[in-house]
Amino acid sequence: MTPSSKALVPFVSVENMMRLVHHLGIETVLRDLADHIEEDFRRWELFDKTPRVASHSPGGVIELMPTSDGALYGFKYVNGHPRNTRSGLQTVTAFGLLADVATGYPVLLTEMTLLTALRTAAMSALAAKHLAPRGAHVMAMIGNGAQAEFQSRAMQAIVGIDTVRLYDIDPVATEKCVRNLAGSGLCVVRCGSPEEAVEGAHIVTTCTADKQYATILSDNMVGSGVHINAIGGDCPGKTELAPAILKRSSIFVEYPEQTRIEGEIQQLEPDHPVTELWEVISGKARGRQTPSEITLFDSVGFAIEDFSALRFVKAAIQGTPFSEDLDLLADPDDPRDLYGMLQRSAAVSEA
Template sequence: MRLLDISAIKSIIHNIGLTIFYQRLIKQLEEDFSQWHTFYKSPRHAIHYKHGVIELMPCSDDEFYSFKYVNGHPNNTAEGNLCVVAMGMLADVKTGYPLMITEMTFLTAIRTAAVAALGAKFLARKDCTKLAIIGCGAQSEFQAIAMQSVLPISQVNIFDIDTDAMNKFSNNLSENFKQITCCTSAIEAISDADIIITVTAANKNATLFSEENVARGTHIHAMGGDGPGKTELGTSLLKNSKLIVEYSPQSLVEGEIQQLDESYIHAELWEIINGLKTGRENNHEVTIFDSVGFAIEDYSILKVIYEISEELDCGTKVDLIPDIDNPKDLYGLLKQ
């Protein structure tokens, strides 16, 4: 089976280019969401602690089985550790044999941003040029580049309570955007934005801005609220916007919608993609993609990265499965 470590993932991204990789991944995500009913789905298994959460996220169709191990520990960064780390596996359904184990810290950041871009493709105005990002942690640059891969984003307003985080974002992406503005508040950042991404880490019920602060026609990608008791938007804004989720059983527990009930959900994303429900209908409505992350998205990026690793022969082939002439004589192999 194939093992992809940090070096292998970096090699693949550098070889292809991040924008091209996003485009290939977004295409795969759209295809997989359009085949929603072919997947075996379940909410992720999560164990919540006072200081964070550890989750397993499985998903399968009749070709591949995938799962991801991922954590969320907001206090880690104060100790010099990442808030989120992850690893994943892709297996062949026909035999049950694992095909690949890979790092997924980079891949989770990339797939999370690609899902935001996919949502914006169906829910944002096509003429969006100005993006606001609230929260400049490890995910923020990935979000901005992904949005730029599907929309003509040229300006980015950013806000974070940590000015060093804003400076980090500006330094990393100064060549990617015509203008990056560091703002003094979330309300200042969103004042003239076409798209708003909320990606804060604090594990609490928060209201980053109010309904009256949001301009008509704005698309909001709400992704920081991704666990019980962890939200970023107020109920008035949710009630008066077109609200889309990934998977209702999971979103109702972890998303912004946990503050309300299922009746406020306009659609799941797959319904929009398949034309069963309307996406954006005009340039005046406010749309919200309440995205908490779902296992199909990990399936998509694991499938893509496996295909590319086979094409480029990246990573290392490791001997983790016994190779024996007589499959009933496992003990005999141990004796050798």
């Protein structure tokens, strides 16, 4: 008795996600992800938007991030546990699901730890494409943890940077990053301080992991014309930038209701003006207006980006061997006969 096709949900394991990325090439994946996000940001208004549903505990947070465009429904499960690395675990792990709104049936289950790193990088690069100064080709990467190489490769593939200037409080992290970016075509520069890293950079990306008010960038480190891509401040109490920088910047956000709680702008008054990035992407608002302006993308990660990433995976696995069918849904011949299905399965397994 094999389950019918209605019972089966395509599942993309970590192994298969890696195979898919190698099959397509990471640059193509990052560009395709950015395209899917851009498409969804253009139709932002039709999405069902709710802030994430968070369950906080002393060690971290577990979140569910649902959204829907009316035809598909998606959600991501994601945790954030800063102390996990001490026991050899990931700070952030994630998986996601896409379902058909008309029937409620899941149509894709996938790992999202890798996929989130990829979509976060694609999102950053998409924002930089719209906000960074013309001709930007040098990025400072402050914080050389799990996100750093993905950020660098996305900025290379989508914005066209050719140089990354790396700094981390832990030189081992920087060495790992240098090693991983060898052969990428990027010119990689090790820096001994954040000040050194930002020298000559057109884009400054901050991505550090401490859950506390930190000042990774102080006011005097940020010159005119720079685009700041602030990734690490993404939950209450966790910020990376000095408030003075925020006050000098034009600030762009994903979803203000969420960013005011979780982003860098939690340090500002609740009515401090910000521009929603979807408005820039869809031509309803202006992005960078002068070459000397400081633009800041206060990134916290929003459910629609995960939705776009899930859509990308669903399309990308078609006709490939990079998914397996999971017997996740009970599918009796007669939908009202769930008990009969259970009974008949006993007869079969005893036979």
